[in-house]
Amino acid sequence: MSVYSSTVRQSRTFSVKLKNKVRFWAAYVPCDSQHKDAVQLTLEQIDVIRRLTEMYQPTLTLCTSSQDIRTAYEKNQLCSLIGVEGGHSLAGSLAVLRTLYHVGVRYLTLTSTCNTPWADCSHADMPGKKPEHGGLTNFGKVL
Helix, strand or coil, X not given: CCCXXXXXXXXXXXXXXXXXXXXXXXXXXXXXXXXXXXXXXHHHHHHHHHHHHHHCCCCEEECCCHHHHHHHHHCCCEEEEEEEECHHHHCXXXXXXXXXXXXXXXXXXXXXXXXXXXXXXXXXXXXXCCCCCCCECHHHHHC
């Protein structure tokens, strides 16, 4: 299937993001994977993103730097960038953070919809919820 097929063109991804020549792919795993298999699930999502990008080359290209973005633009390619939604995907490990960078991740949200051991998510301000840390912990500031 082409990225220009009618099915893909009707998707929100195509109509909103791809027309601008840049697409941020978000690897997200549920909060209940925290302290369990969040790292594995995140890596599996990144693997899918990378394989999709490879499948649709040269239309899509993985970009990991500003130079990659410029080159893709000059070649009229759609630039794919990878992000991770939610710091729970790190399992509290700076080594995992470095590994995610090496596999192409270029942004990470510290929290998504769940607190992490180093930061409260925005849901902590909702009725019935309580902040665990009062914002960022010292480790969260280092991260």
